[in-house]
Amino acid sequence: MNSVLYWIVIALYSVATLLYLWYLLQPGERLGRASRWVLTAGLAAHVLFTFSRYIEAGYTPITNLHESLSFFSLAVVGVFLAMQRRYRAVVLGSFVTPVALVILLASASFSREITPLNPALKSGWLGVHTIVAFAGYAAFAVAFCAGVMYLLQERSLKKKRLGAMYRRLPSLEILDDINYRCLTIGFPLLTIAIVTGAIWAESAWGSYWSWDPKETWSLITWFVYAALLHGRLTTGWRGRRAAVLAIVGFGVLLFTFLGVNLLMSGLHSYR
Amino acid sequence: MNIVVVGLSHHTAPLEIREKLAFDANGIERPLRELVAIPDVEEGLIVSTCNRVEVYAVARDIAAGIARIKRFLADFHYIPYDGVEPHLYGYHGKNAVRHVFRVAASLDSMVVGEPQILGQIKAAYGYAAEYGTSGLILNRFLHKAFSVAKRIRTETRIASSAVSVAFAAVELARKIFDDLSDKTVMLIGAGEMGELAARHFLNAGVRGVMVTNRTFERGERLAAEFGGRAIRFEDLFDHLHKADIILSTTGAPHHIIVPWDLEEVIRRRKRRPMFFIDIAVPRDIDPAVNELENVYLYNTDDLQGVVESNLEQRRREAAKAEEIVTAEVGHFQGWLSSLQVVPIVVALRSRFEEIRRAELAKTLAAWKDLPPDGEKRLEALTSAITAKLLHTPTSVLKRTDQGNQTDRYLDALRNLFDLSVEVPPAGAEPDFGDLEE
Numbered sequence: 001m002n003s004v005l006y007w008i009v010i011a012l013y014s015v016a017t018l019l020y021l022w023y024l025l026q027p028g029e030r031l032g033r034a035s036r037w038v039l040t041a042g043l044a045a046h047v048l049f050t051f052s053r054y055i056e057a058g059y060t061p062i063t064n065l066h067e068s069l070s071f072f073s074l075a076v077v078g079v080f081l082a083m084q085r086r087y088r089a090v091v092l093g094s095f096v097t098p099v100a101l102v103i104l105l106a107s108a109s110f111s112r113e114i115t116p117l118n119p120a121l122k123s124g125w126l127g128v129h130t131i132v133a134f135a136g137y138a139a140f141a142v143a144f145c146a147g148v149m150y151l152l153q154e155r156s157l158k159k160k161r162l163g164a165m166y167r168r169l170p171s172l173e174i175l176d177d178i179n180y181r182c183l184t185i186g187f188p189l190l191t192i193a194i195v196t197g198a199i200w201a202e203s204a205w206g207s208y209w210s211w212d213p214k215e216t217w218s219l220i221t222w223f224v225y226a227a228l229l230h231g232r233l234t235t236g237w238r239g240r241r242a243a244v245l246a247i248v249g250f251g252v253l254l255f256t257f258l259g260v261n262l263l264m265s266g267l268h269s270y271r
Numbered sequence: 272m273n274i275v276v277v278g279l280s281h282h283t284a285p286l287e288i289r290e291k292l293a294f295d296a297n298g299i300e301r302p303l304r305e306l307v308a309i310p311d312v313e314e315g316l317i318v319s320t321c322n323r324v325e326v327y328a329v330a331r332d333i334a335a336g337i338a339r340i341k342r343f344l345a346d347f348h349y350i351p352y353d354g355v356e357p358h359l360y361g362y363h364g365k366n367a368v369r370h371v372f373r374v375a376a377s378l379d380s381m382v383v384g385e386p387q388i389l390g391q392i393k394a395a396y397g398y399a400a401e402y403g404t405s406g407l408i409l410n411r412f413l414h415k416a417f418s419v420a421k422r423i424r425t426e427t428r429i430a431s432s433a434v435s436v437a438f439a440a441v442e443l444a445r446k447i448f449d450d451l452s453d454k455t456v457m458l459i460g461a462g463e464m465g466e467l468a469a470r471h472f473l474n475a476g477v478r479g480v481m482v483t484n485r486t487f488e489r490g491e492r493l494a495a496e497f498g499g500r501a502i503r504f505e506d507l508f509d510h511l512h513k514a515d516i517i518l519s520t521t522g523a524p525h526h527i528i529v530p531w532d533l534e535e536v537i538r539r540r541k542r543r544p545m546f547f548i549d550i551a552v553p554r555d556i557d558p559a560v561n562e563l564e565n566v567y568l569y570n571t572d573d574l575q576g577v578v579e580s581n582l583e584q585r586r587r588e589a590a591k592a593e594e595i596v597t598a599e600v601g602h603f604q605g606w607l608s609s610l611q612v613v614p615i616v617v618a619l620r621s622r623f624e625e626i627r628r629a630e631l632a633k634t635l636a637a638w639k640d641l642p643p644d645g646e647k648r649l650e651a652l653t654s655a656i657t658a659k660l661l662h663t664p665t666s667v668l669k670r671t672d673q674g675n676q677t678d679r680y681l682d683a684l685r686n687l688f689d690l691s692v693e694v695p696p697a698g699a700e701p702d703f704g705d706l707e708e
Contacts, residue, residue, distance in 0.1 A: 028425070157447065158561065160573050162580065167431070171449035172544060236541025239565040 002056065005049040006070075006112070010104060012042030013077070017101045020093040024168055032090040039077060039097065046074045057114045062130035063121055065261060069107030071130070072257075075138030076100040079182070083142055087178055089170045095145040125200035129193060136189030137253060140225070143182035144250035150175040150243035176238055179246050183232070187225050194218055213264040217256035224249040272313070272610070273333045274412060276367040277340040277359060278325030281381050284358035291350050294319035296394070302347055303404045309343060311336040314406040316399030316413070318374075320391045322381055327371060329408045330363075337361035368412070368603050372596045375416040376423040377430065384430040384585045389420050411606065419599045426595065429588040432581035437471040439577040440548050440569065444472070444516055447546050447567060456480045457514030459507065459527070461493045464550050465520030472516060473497060481514060483507050485521070508532060512539035517547045519555040529557040537563065550574070608677035612668045615681050618690040619664070623657045 019035035050071060053061040061067045080096040083089070149169055156166035169175070197215070198208040209215060228245040231237030237245070279289065294302055294317050306315040306326060315328040326344065330336025341359050345352040362370050373379045377388050396413045399405040405413070424430055433439040441451075448454050454477050458469045461484040469480055480499035484490030487503055494501035502510045511517070511533075521527060528547070537545070547568040549556040554570055561568035569577075631653055635646060668680055684690060 153446070157443070157567050160569070160576065162577055166446070167428075171446050173447065173449040236543065238542055239544060241542075241564065 002049065002052050003112070005045055005052065006108075009042055009046045009049055010108065012038055012045060013073070013097065013101045013104055016042055016093075017097040020090075020097045023090060024094040027090070027168060035090070035093060035097075036081070036084065039093070040081060043074065043077045043081065046070075046077070050074060053114070057117070059117045059121070060127035060130060061114075062134065063117065063126070064110065064115075066107050066110035066112050068130065068134065068257075069103050069110070072134050072137055072141075073100045073103035073107065075134045076103065076141045079135070079138040079142050079185070083178055083181070086181075087170070087174055089174055089178065091168050091170060092142075092145060092149070092178065095149055096142055099141055099145060120204055123200060123204060125196055125203075129196045129200055132189050132196065133193035136186045136193055137257065139182040139186030139189065140246070140250050140253055143179050143186065143246040146175050146178040146182065147243035147246035147250075150179065151240070151247075154240055154243070172239065176242060179242050180232065180238075183225065183229055183242075183246070187229055190218075190222055190225065194222060213260045214256065217252070217260050221249065221253045221256045224252050272408065273330050273336065273363050274367045274408065274607070275328050275330045275333060275336050275340070276325060276362040276370050277328070277337055277344065278318070278323060279355075279358045279360065280323035280325070280379065282379070283360060288355065288358050289321070289324060292319075292324040292344055292348055292355065293321075294324065296398070299395075299398045300402050303399060303402050305347065306340070306343060307404045309336075309339045311339055314399075314409040315340075315404050316395050316409060318392055318395040320388065322388075323374070323379075325374070327367075327409065327412070329406070333363045337363065365600055365604055369596060369600045371412070371416050372419045372599060373593075375420040376592055376596065377420070378423075378589055378592055378596070382434055383589050384434075386424070386430050389417070393417065408607070408610075412603070415599065415603050419596065422599075423592045423595050427588040427591045429585055429592055432584060434578055434581055434585070436550070436571070436574045436578055437468045439574045439581070440468055440518075441471050441475045443567075443569060443574075443577070444475075444546055447544055448515060451475050451477045453478055454515040455513055456516045456518060457502075457511065458482045458493070458499075459517065459519040459555065460484060460521035460551065461486075461489045462520040462522070462551075465518050466493060468518050468520075468548065468550065469497060472518075477516070481510060483510075508536065512536045515543070515545060517545065519547065519549045520551050521555050522551070523555055524553060526557045527555045528560065530559045530563060533560065533563060533566070537566070548574070605677065608681065609669075611681055612677065615684055615690060616665055616668060619684060619688060620661060622688050622690065623661060627653045627657050 016035055016039035019031065019038055023031050023035055050061060053067070062071045076096060077100050080093065080100070084092060150172060152165060153169040153172055153175060156162055156169075157172070197218070201210065201215075202208045224245065228237060228242060228249060231245075232242060279292065281289070284292075296319070299317060299319075302317055303315065306312060306317065306328065311330045311332050313329045313331060315326060318325045318327070324344070326340050328336065328340060330340075341356060341361065342352060344359065345355045370379070375389055375392050377384050377386060380388055392413070396405065396409075399409065433442045444451060444454070451472070456469055456472045456477050456479070458465050458480060461482065469482075473480060480494070480497040481502050482490045482494040482497065482499055483502040483504050483506075484493070485504050487501065490504075491501040493499075507527075512535075517528075519528070533545075542565050544565045544567065547556050547560060547566065549568060549570040552571060556568055556570075558568065558570070560566055631649060634649065635641070638645070664680075664684070668677065670677075
């Protein structure tokens with residue numbers, strides 16, 4: 001049952017991605033609506049899948065790479081659908097859905113077996129800490145996509161090569177707005193994730209902060225986004241600079257998430 | 272019952288002729304009534320714009336209909352027929368349908384893709400409907416033309432890009448700023464081009480306009496006209512940070528804005544984007560300004576390039592649109608033919624029935640020792656034969672997907688079985704007398 005749901009989610013995300021990419025080639029109101037519906041159906045199935053796994057496992061299923069990648073892609077889709085509602089920027093989907101799909105497919109490459117919970121993770125903090133962290137990651141993933149789109153659009157406008165991509169992409173202002181909005185969602189969530197993580201660490205390992213690689217890299221990520229937010233609010237780091245930083249920040253964030261788990265050993269190396 | 276189109280357009284007639292033939296929308300009732308009073312014309316409407324004057328009509332006889340409408344156009348305006356006739360075109364059947372679909376979709380316009388024509392045809396149809404000069408066929412025809420135009424607008428990008436320099440600038444601004452309603456325009460120089468461009472921005476809904484000019488009074492006058500604010504030329508850089516869109520059109524022989532002038536401005540704006548439009552020749556703004564972060568500079572040639580590529584795109588999209596028109600003409604012709612199917616089928620049936628009854632009567636009269644149920648059985652037999660014979664041709668005729676194939680079948684049936692049937696015009700009294708051969 002669970003496995004079937006998982007494949008349904010993959011199928012729906014794949015179809016939605018194809019539809020959104022098709023929209024990029026040939027925009028049309030009906031196609032845009034269809035893409036959104038398929039993706040929304042995929043999200044519903046994904047929520048159901050995650051929930052059924054929660055019931056089956058008895059804990060928040062964000063404990064290994066399969067589970068966290070899967071939840072990450074769920075959150076990305078969720079944040080995107082919320083953004084699309086607000087900004088009517090359908091083309092954003094052409095950039096976000098491939099990212100969500102790749103993350104989901106990556107989750108498929110890890111074991112989907114439900115294992116007894118690692119005793120160190122047995123805590124009420126597990127759900128809060130991980131859900132908040134991945135919701136934040138998802139906001140930054142959408143900011144990353146908006147950043148890429150911004151740079152593409154900015155290039156068209158600067159070079160005065162106003163081709164098909166220029167016509168499809170939304171205005172710079174909208175893209176910058178999405179970037180900022182995602183930052184204002186992602187940054188507090190990341191902060192909460194780090195704080196809850198510290199509190200949990202204190203109760204589980206007896207210390208708030210032990211410079212574990214995950215902790216160090218989370219802090220680095222936090223500083224990158226803090227710098228962006230600060231620059232934005234004080235000296236007007238907007239437009240190109242904000243887009244570049246959103247892309248850099250997401251790179252650092254991916255390393256914090258995956259690089260640390262896969263390449264470094266430490267308390268957070270859950271596979 | 273034929274659709275005919277008679278008229279002239281910018282393709283066939285110079286302005287001096289077009290203006291003579293134009294109809295005034297306020298007094299359109301009289302020409303419409305005179306049009307449908309023409310003996311051969313059953314339904315009609317008149318489209319009159321500065322680029323075309325056309326009559327769309329349903330005529331009983333194609334040649335006579337077209338000739339009489341041409342005559343009507345000259346006579347109504349009291350101008351000599353011979354002076355107008357060479358400029359007039361007349362289409363019928365498929366070509367008439369295609370022509371109207373193309374006109375409505377703005378494929379026949381002076382600037383292909385400009386949408387005004389559709390509104391003008393809708394208005395013309397509105398008058399015809401109001402005065403009752405359009406009927407079943409024109410109603411269906413015009414609604415089809417509107418839906419074809421809509422389909423072309425949504426399925427192709429024929430009208431999606433600006434084809435004038437000023438509009439191209441507004442379009443670019445929308446790709447930078449999205450919402451213009453909280454943006455301010457600074458107009459530098461009070462030249463004609465700048466004024467025109469500023470008006471386009473005002474129409475696009477910008478919040479305000481500032482005007483600066485070497486002679487302050489002239490700038491003041493223009494600012495008053497725009498409901499904006501005049502700035503002294505020497506104070507330009509004290510106010511520039513308030514402007515999102517800068518239109519420069521001075522006659523200055525050298526650059527009046529160079530990158531280092533803008534550093535302070537950009538800082539005061541907290542790097543919010545600026546869009547410089549330099550339509551002055553020689554240029555007012557140093558091209559290096561385009562290199563600044565979040566600053567975009569377009570000069571006359573850049574904008575002209577945008578217009579050119581948009582026009583090129585429209586031409587490409589027009590080819591797609593023509594394909595849609597061709598397909599839709601086929602569908603509409605199919606519907607038109609199907610209108611004639613029912614009367615022909617009825618006539619064919621009654622012809623068969625007539626023959627059956629006549630032959631049956633002859634046989635019964637001559638048959639001496641007819642068994643008691645003989646008449647009933649012969650009746651059943653002959654009925655079954657005629658019904659079977661008619662079944663296939665009837666069902667083939669009723670298929671709607673065969674375009675003008677149906678027309679050919681109908682003609683063949685008319686000739687082969689000598690059926691003298693024409694479809695009466697909708698809304699009018701059936702008038703078979705005229706049509707008997």
